[in-house]
Amino acid sequence: MQEKTRRARRLPREVRERQILDAAVEVFSANGYHAASMDEVAEVAGVSKPMVYTYLGSKEDLFAKCIRREAKRLLDAVAAGVDTDMTPDMQLWSGLRSFFSFVGDNRSSWLVLHRQALSVGGSFAEEISQMRARSIELVAAVVVATGTKQGIGEEAEKSAEGLAAALVGAAESLAVWWLDHPDVSDGLLASWLMNLVWLGFGDLVKGEVWTPNFPATT
Template sequence: MGAVKTKRMPRAVREQQMLDAAVRTFGQRGYRAASMDEIAELAGVSKPLVYLYLNSKEDLFTACIRREATALVAAVQAGVRTDLPADRQLWDGLRAFFAHTAQHPDAWSVLHLQARTHGEVFAAEVTAMRDEIVTFVTQLIAAAAREAHRNPHLPEREVAGLAEALVGAAESLAAWANATEGVTARQAATTLMNFAWSGLGDLMAGRRWSPPGEEPLTRPAG
């Protein structure tokens, strides 16, 4: 009898297998310490095959960043229904964000830690992802503000800083939650809602904080 032929794995499937192994290795070992040998071994392929598919360690790392950034943005956007009230949209978006980062801690390590500290090219990939999330959050907050103030022409720049601050807080909290035993995605989202929404809620109602000794700044709701 002749040798039994094994079914050849499609290139796309094999490549995702390599990326899975690379994300795990980069996330746990760090970019510098990770080796192509251990990535290939974890993926169950030869090192030459990894190079054949993904060219170099730098290209492999870039591919990991792009895949995980795309997945994170998609998860946040898919988690939000824009027909719901503003606080529910924010809650759903935060839950989606923290659920994804909790379920993929190695990917979050790649995006939040490794990519930002190992060269401008890698950092630029993460910045593009972050800008996309900030733009999405800006649009959500702007829509809520326009409705609250009955001003359909309120420019997004009025709330752009709030979106930047909120995304920055979410990033830091996700890193803390992933490093702290027992903190769930729901708890992390609740923490940020308690921290941020009461302030945003007052802002939507036209009540603004002022430095001590100054009159509160109030914007009419109408």
């Protein structure tokens, strides 16, 4: 009844901090910030509560550290897959694949970032919003790059950020949808989005536009 040296004891601080952060991400993602208790985090981490406080600080501190670590991991994962030398469509494709791949491998991270971080008012929400806004701007830059190369109109360029926001949201939504439909590969998800969105962009560039065939448009 003692699998691995009976009880892993006296581990260096560095290791414990990692364990506690891992546990915290798990607990926060499962229950949400407010519903999560420090006792539970401590228990999941296999550690007593004062350890959590001495190593990671208050509950807010702990949550902030979770958010920042997971956000960095996600951004790094996406950045690692994207090479700015690639053509815009390949950049989008690679970014999407990296994104979905990360989400598939790190559900808890994704849930914390997507669901919890925004619902906790205050500085967290702002921090996450800014990070998301930066992602949107990066995507917008890719969209604009494509457009200007092919002589896009100012009208479309003005809307680039909106379109980018839509694309980012579409990817996030697909990631959530994926949780309920796991029998799809990350690559397939990414190609769906590319087919849906890129051809839309392409037609915009060609000057094609969809218009409602009724006059009323407030």
